Amino acid sequence: MCGIVGYVGTREATPILLEGLKKLEDRGYDSAGIALINGGDAIELRKKSGRLDNLRRHLVNDPARGACGISHTRWATHGPPTDENAHPHTDQSGLLARVHNGVIENYQPLRDGMLARGHTFKSQTDTEVLAHLIGECYEAEAGAGTPETRLIAAVRKALGQITGAYGIAVMHLDAPGFLVGARLGSPLVVGLGKNENFLASDVTAIISHTSRAIYLNDHDLVYLTASDFNIENIEGGTAAYEVSQVEFTAEAAELGDYPHFMLKEIFEQPVSIENAFRGRLSDEEASAKLGGLNLSPSELRDIDRIVLCGCGTAFHAAMVGEYLIETLARIPTEVEISSEFRYRNLPLDKNTLVFTISQSGETIDTLAALREARRKGHRVLGLVNSVGSTIARESDGGVYLHAGPEIGVAATKSFTSQVTTLALLALLLGRMRHLSLAEGRTILEEIRALPDKVRQILTLSDHIKRIAECYLDCPGMLYLGRQFNYPTALEGALKMKEISYIYASGHASAELKHGIIALVSETCPSVFIAPKDTLLEKNISNIEEVKARKGPVIAITTEGCTEMERIADHVIYIPPTLECLSPLLAVIPLQLLSYHFAVAKGCDVDKPRNLAKSVTVE
Ligand code: M6R
Numbered sequence: 001m002c003g004i005v006g007y008v009g010t011r012e013a014t015p016i017l018l019e020g021l022k023k024l025e026d027r028g029y030d031s032a033g034i035a036l037i038n039g040g041d042a043i044e045l046r047k048k049s050g051r052l053d054n055l056r057r058h059l060v061n062d063p064a065r066g067a068c069g070i071s072h073t074r075w076a077t078h079g080p081p082t083d084e085n086a087h088p089h090t091d092q093s094g095l096l097a098r099v100h101n102g103v104i105e106n107y108q109p110l111r112d113g114m115l116a117r118g119h120t121f122k123s124q125t126d127t128e129v130l131a132h133l134i135g136e137c138y139e140a141e142a143g144a145g146t147p148e149t150r151l152i153a154a155v156r157k158a159l160g161q162i163t164g165a166y167g168i169a170v171m172h173l174d175a176p177g178f179l180v181g182a183r184l185g186s187p188l189v190v191g192l193g194k195n196e197n198f199l200a201s202d203v204t205a206i207i208s209h210t211s212r213a214i215y216l217n218d219h220d221l222v223y224l225t226a227s228d229f230n231i232e233n234i235e236g237g238t239a240a241y242e243v244s245q246v247e248f249t250a251e252a253a254e255l256g257d258y259p260h261f262m263l264k265e266i267f268e269q270p271v272s273i274e275n276a277f278r279g280r281l282s283d284e285e286a287s288a289k290l291g292g293l294n295l296s297p298s299e300l301r302d303i304d305r306i307v308l309c310g311c312g313t314a315f316h317a318a319m320v321g322e323y324l325i326e327t328l329a330r331i332p333t334e335v336e337i338s339s340e341f342r343y344r345n346l347p348l349d350k351n352t353l354v355f356t357i358s359q360s361g362e363t364i365d366t367l368a369a370l371r372e373a374r375r376k377g378h379r380v381l382g383l384v385n386s387v388g389s390t391i392a393r394e395s396d397g398g399v400y401l402h403a404g405p406e407i408g409v410a411a412t413k414s415f416t417s418q419v420t421t422l423a424l425l426a427l428l429l430g431r432m433r434h435l436s437l438a439e440g441r442t443i444l445e446e447i448r449a450l451p452d453k454v455r456q457i458l459t460l461s462d463h464i465k466r467i468a469e470c471y472l473d474c475p476g477m478l479y480l481g482r483q484f485n486y487p488t489a490l491e492g493a494l495k496m497k498e499i500s501y502i503y504a505s506g507h508a509s510a511e512l513k514h515g516i517i518a519l520v521s522e523t524c525p526s527v528f529i530a531p532k533d534t535l536l537e538k539n540i541s542n543i544e545e546v547k548a549r550k551g552p553v554i555a556i557t558t559e560g561c562t563e564m565e566r567i568a569d570h571v572i573y574i575p576p577t578l579e580c581l582s583p584l585l586a587v588i589p590l591q592l593l594s595y596h597f598a599v600a601k602g603c604d605v606d607k608p609r610n611l612a613k614s615v616t617v618e
Contacts, residue, residue, distance in 0.1 A: 001075040001612045002087075002101035003027040004188070005205045006169040006179050009196025009226045013069035014059065020198075020205035021052055021073045023253060026409055026606070026613035027101075027201060028075025031086035034059075035097035036066030037176045043097050044069075047086035051607075067226075068177050070169040070199075072099035075612040078107070079124030089128035091135025092119050095173040096151075098134065100127040101201055102165035102186040103617050110161070126164075134158040134170060147174035152223055155180050159221075159234055165364065165616070169199050182221040182234060186616045187362050187390060190214040190222055190229060192243065197224040202614070203388070204405055208250040214241050215388040244388055253405045262408035262499070262605045266591050267458055270451035272413040273584065275402040276420040277447055286440025287431035288424035293381060294397030301432055303353045306333040309341045309369045310357035311615070313411035313494065314418060318357050319487035320583045321422035327580055328430035328443070339365040339618070342372050354380045355398075359406055359414035360614040361389020368618075370394055383421055385414055399425070408606045409613050410499050412591050415491060416454075416584050423447060423581060446578045450585070453575040457588045460572060461596075464589055467554055467570045468596035471525050476503035478519060479590070480512065481529035482539060488529050488583040492590030499605045500598040509542040520551035527593070528568070529586045532558035533579040543567050556589050 003024025007013045017034050032055040033047025044064035048054040052073060072087035079085040088097040092114075104110075107126035110133060115121070119132050137154035144150060151172050159166070165185030171178065181188050181199045191198030191206035191213055198206040199222070203213050214231065216222060220239050222231045233239045258264035265272075282289050293300075306325055308318035315337055322333040336346065338356070342365065348354070354373040358366045361384040370391055373380045382395030385403050392398065401417035423443075431440050471477070477496055481489035490506035497504045507516050509528065520526065526546045530539035540563070543553050547567055555568035564571045574585040598605045 001028050001614060001616045002201070003073040003205065004070070004099050004101055004167060004169050004199065004201045006070045006181065006199035007196065008068045008177055008179050008224050009193065010067055011196065013066055014064055016209065017069055017071035018052070018056060019208065020200060021071050023204040024201055025052055025073055026407055028073050028612045029607050030076045030081030031074045031083070032072065033086045033088050034064060034069055034071040035088040035171070036064045036069035037171060037173055038066030039176065043090060043095065043173055045088060045090065045097065047083055047088070049081045049083050049086060068171065068179065070097060070099050070171055070179065077103055077617060078126045085123045085125050087127055089123060089125060089131040091131045093135055096131060096135045096138060096170065098127065098131040098168060098170045100130060101167040101616060104130055104162050104166070105164040106162060130158060130162060133161065138172065147172060148178050151175050151178070151180055155182060155221065156234060156236065167201060177225055179224045180221065183216045184218050185364060188216045190216065190224065192229070195226050197226065197229055199224065203246050204253045207246055207248070207253065211246040213244050213246050213388065215244065215393065247387055248404055253407060260408065260606050262410050262412060262595055265406055265408050265413045266588070266595065268404065269413050269416050269588065270454045272403040272417050273420050273454060274451045276417040277424060280424055281444050281447065283444065285431065286437045286444060288428040290399055290424060290428055292397055292399050297432065300429065302351050303331060303429070305349070305352040306331055307336055307346065307348065307352060307354045308333065308357060309336045309338045309354065309366060311338050311363050311365050313415045313491060314357040314359060316487045316491040316494065317415050317418035317422065319490070320419045320484060323484050324422050324426035324580055325429060328426040328435060329433055331429060338363065338369040341369040348373065348376060348378055352378065354378050355383060356380060356391055356395065357383040357418055358391050359385045359411055361386040361391040362614045362616055364616045364618055367391055367394070383418055385417065409608055409611050410495055410605065415587060419584050420447070443578065446581055449577070450581065453577060453585055454588055457574055457585060460589065461592050464572060464592040465596040468593050469600055472597070472600055474502065474523050474525055476524055478516060478524065478526040479504060479506040480509040480526055480542065482509050482535045484580055484583050485529040485531065485586055488586045488590065491587055492527060492594070495591055495594035496597065498611060499594055499608045500601055500603050501609070509539050512542055512545060517545065517549065520546050520549045522550045522552070525552040525554055527554045527590070529556045531556070531574065531582045531586060532561045532576065533582065536561070540567065556586050
């Protein structure tokens with residue numbers, strides 16, 4: 001949450017910072033701001049509430065120049081999204097500027113103390129308090145060393161007094177061409193260029209300038225000039241780091257010809273699913289190869305319980321994973337919402353394998369779950385998309401999704417990549433236990449067929465758009481599915497509510513009569529995920545129950561299941577596949593339904609209100 005971009009070099013910083021912020025806008029879009037040093041006697045500070053375009057327009061009338069600057073796009077925590085609360089914030093002297101991603105938990109007593117010492121604050125933010133604190137520490141260092149060494153010492157001292165999480169970038173007018181960054185709990189990446197260096201919350205912000213990146217660890221402090229950088233521990237000790245080559249190109253994070261990232265990412269799924277299984281299928285063993293797990297065959301055999309943790313869409317993927325692992329490998333599996341896992345002290349024995357699932361690899365609740373499990377001495381694996389992210393680096397092993405950057409706030413391709421990799425895990429564990437060679441081969445064959453089947457479903461986009469347009473006035477929607485497609489129903493409902501702001505809830509179909517059916521009416525459509533599987537007849541009975549109460553029904557079923565035409569108002573056909581893989585196909589029409597519905601309602605599908613792509617606060 002919140003995006004930071006810093007630049008120090010020889011070029012004009014404003015366009016570089018704005019371009020970087022544009023790439024990070026999915027992390028927060030309540031306000032944006034920049035601060036530059038240009039040799040003048042004041043920091044050039046421009047900030048505006050609302051979208052980045054407001055700041056852009058403001059800069060046209062009131063340009064800011066300089067080759068060293070910091071910038072920020074905000075997801076509001078402390079204080080509403082106003083111009084005053086927008087970052088960067090300055091200290092009491094006005095000579096120091098700072099941007100922050102995270103939360104300073106003890107900001108109130110610090111603020112009270114500084115108020116008593118005569119400080120005046122312009123905003124309600126915790127960030128301004130830390131800016132003042134660093135400024136105060138900087139003043140206390142007067143006479144000790146250069147402005148640069150004073151600033152480093154001041155950042156260190158101030159950070160030593162706070163509790164909370166932060167990714168920060170700081171600069172001081174006395175030290176032009178010099179940036180300090182630090183992280184604890186919120187991501188920060190250093191980009192290394194030629195006669196220029198960068199700081200950012202995510203590499204997507206700097207990838208068009210450099211592909212050489214250093215992912216900072218918690219407690220790291222970095223200082224940068226145009227030609228040099230240094231990374232230390234926040235206490236002043238040495239810090240280990242490595243320079244990574246970023247895998248994806250700047251184009252991968254561009255819209256191309258698509259009107260929205262969400263649609264682009266929905267249409268990328270044939271390729272992203274293929275990338276999730278490419279090189280990981282073994283025909284000889286009729287199994288999967290997941291070397292990144294870092295577990296020997298005997299360690300894999302010893303696993304007698306699995307716990308899968310995630311939030312939002314990743315949690316829904318984990319639920320599909322539970323069905324997959326229990327069905328194919330017969331290993332008892334539990335799914336935990338990361339934030340619950342962290343605080344509930346789940347009993348875990350030594351043969352329990354914990355998996356954290358996260359697209360961004362930065363979700364604080366999932367990261368905290370990972371750390372809690374590791375603290376208890378468990379080996380924790382990660383199923384992560386963002387290479388170099390904190391969860392990826394802190395896991396004992398894992399599987400990368402290789403889905404490419406997912407920019408739309410609504411997760412789409414990450415869900416199908418997560419489910420695909422969980423299917424590979426279930427296949428691998430199953431083949432070490434009960435699954436026969438023939439069963440393994442059938443699963444491999446069906447996994448390989450998925451990309452083409454997804455392509456086929458994508459051709460139904462216009463048909464699904466027409467269905468969506470029939471229900472634009474509905475107050476809410478119900479999503480119903482059974483077994484493997486109960487999580488699919490939850491995921492479909494989440495997609496609908498997060499981007500169109502109508503109430504939508506997902507349920508196991510049989511739960512209808514236990515209360516939910518009270519919501520059925522002529523204006524509340526029910527979306528049934530009812531592929532041709534062992535429970536099709538049961539789903540059909542539930543559809544009949546809804547129809548008997550005049551509820552409209554949109555049914556997703558398997559090609560050939562024409563009896564659905566008789567009872568449902570709208571039918572969307574998906575190709576046949578194994579029951580255990582059906583969520584990978586059934587979710588695609590649900591993604592398209594929510595996308596077309598939200599677009600027709602005029603909603604901003606890529607940046608839905610109140611949300612952010614990467615949730616780095618608790
Ligand atoms: O990056 P993560 O996968 O850890 O994110 C988890 C959730 O925040 C995320 O899936 C969220 O629910 C999406 N907006 C859903 O579309």
